Amino acid sequence: MASRKFWQTEYSITLLAIFAIVMLFMPISLQNRTQALYISKWKTQYENIEYMFSVINTHISADIIKSFKEAQTSAEKEKLLLMLVKPYLRIDTEKNPPRRYRPKYMNNEKVLKTQIYNFEEFYYAENNTIVGIKDLPRESIEDPMFIMMFDVNGILPPNRWGKDIFGVSIYEDRPIKPFGYNMSLDALKRDCSSSGTGIGCSYYYQIGGGFDG
Numbered sequence: 514m515a516s517r518k519f520w521q522t523e524y525s526i527t528l529l530a531i532f533a534i535v536m537l538f539m540p541i542s543l544q545n546r547t548q549a550l551y552i553s554k555w556k557t558q559y560e561n562i563e564y565m566f567s568v569i570n571t572h573i574s575a576d577i578i579k580s581f582k583e584a585q586t587s588a589e590k591e592k593l594l595l596m597l598v599k600p601y602l603r604i605d606t607e608k609n610p611p612r613r614y615r616p617k618y619m620n621n622e623k624v625l626k627t628q629i630y631n632f633e634e635f636y637y638a639e640n641n642t643i644v645g646i647k648d649l650p651r652e653s654i655e656d657p658m659f660i661m662m663f664d665v666n667g668i669l670p671p672n673r674w675g676k677d678i679f680g681v682s683i684y685e686d687r688p689i690k691p692f693g694y695n696m697s698l699d700a701l702k703r704d705c706s707s708s709g710t711g712i713g714c715s716y717y718y719q720i721g722g723g724f725d726g
Contacts, residue, residue, distance in 0.1 A: 548676070552718045554665040555679045558642070559691060559719060562661075562681060565601040566689050573597075587648035591634070594646055594659055594683075603639040610635045610643055610668055619675040619711025630674070630712060632662055641667035657682035660692075675704075675711020679718075691715040 577593070584590045598604065614635060617623055624631050632645030643664035649657055659682075666677035674680075680692045693701055693713030704713035705722060714722075 551665055551677045552723075555663070555715070555718060558663055558665055558679070559681070559715075561601075562663075562689060565598065566683070568601070569597055590648040591646045591659070594648075595636070598644075598646075598661075602642075602644060604644060605637045608637055610637065614643070614668055614672065616662070616664065616672050616674060616678050618709075619673050619706070619714070620708055621673070622710075624674075629660070630662070630680070637667075638663075643667055654685060657684050657690075659683040673711060675709070675714030678711075679715040680712070681715070691719055693717055 577597070580593055581590060584593060595604065595606070599606065615624070616632075629647075629649070632647050634645065636644045636646075638644045643662075645662040647660050647662075649660060651658065660680055661683065662678055662680040664672060664678045666672075669677075671677060681689045682692065682694075683689050693704065693716035696704065696713050696716070701713045701717040701722060703709055705711060705717045
């Protein structure tokens with residue numbers, strides 16, 4: 514009888530230990546699965562963006578090119594690009610995300626209004642993706658004309674660069690590039706971590722990298 518009680522006690526302790534281990538690692542496992550889903554969505558989104566701009570560049574008219582050159586303000590240029598990408602991304606210009614929607618960097622720091630990755634306007638697109646468009650001042654033809662951001666998780670959190678937000682640079686005479694494409698591998702690893710901005714994740718995930726914690 515004593516040996517049976519001892520066995521039951523040991524069995525109970527073992528079950529409790531297993532349960533504790535499962536509960537300990539479950540949040541990490543869930544976070545990893547969620548991040549893997551965001552990465553998968555971003556890879557699909559990026560393929561669609563590449564295709565979209567290849568089609569736009571093939572069929573863009575001389576009148577539209579002239580309109581871009583004649584546009585005087587960033588707002589005018591952004592409106593022109595919005596017009597071009599709207600049918601491909603199925604952007605709804607009648608409804609905007611709430612003003613409280615404000616992306617942050619991966620390290621939880623705010624994106625300041627003076628910084629390049631601050632977007633003033635956001636739009637809902639297909640599958641409730643949130644899209645931002647920003648015109649950039651250029652010093653050289655090699656510099657990007659615009660940047661775009663994509664929150665693949667929409668209005669839902671975490672709303673963090675490198676988590677569910679990614680971006681591309683748009684050039685005048687060459688293919689689009691994901692943010693971070695010109696960073697070294699070591700710099701990408703540092704940036705795509707809990708202590709980094711997460712900006713470089715846009716490229717890092719495309720080349721097979723993963724979130725480094």
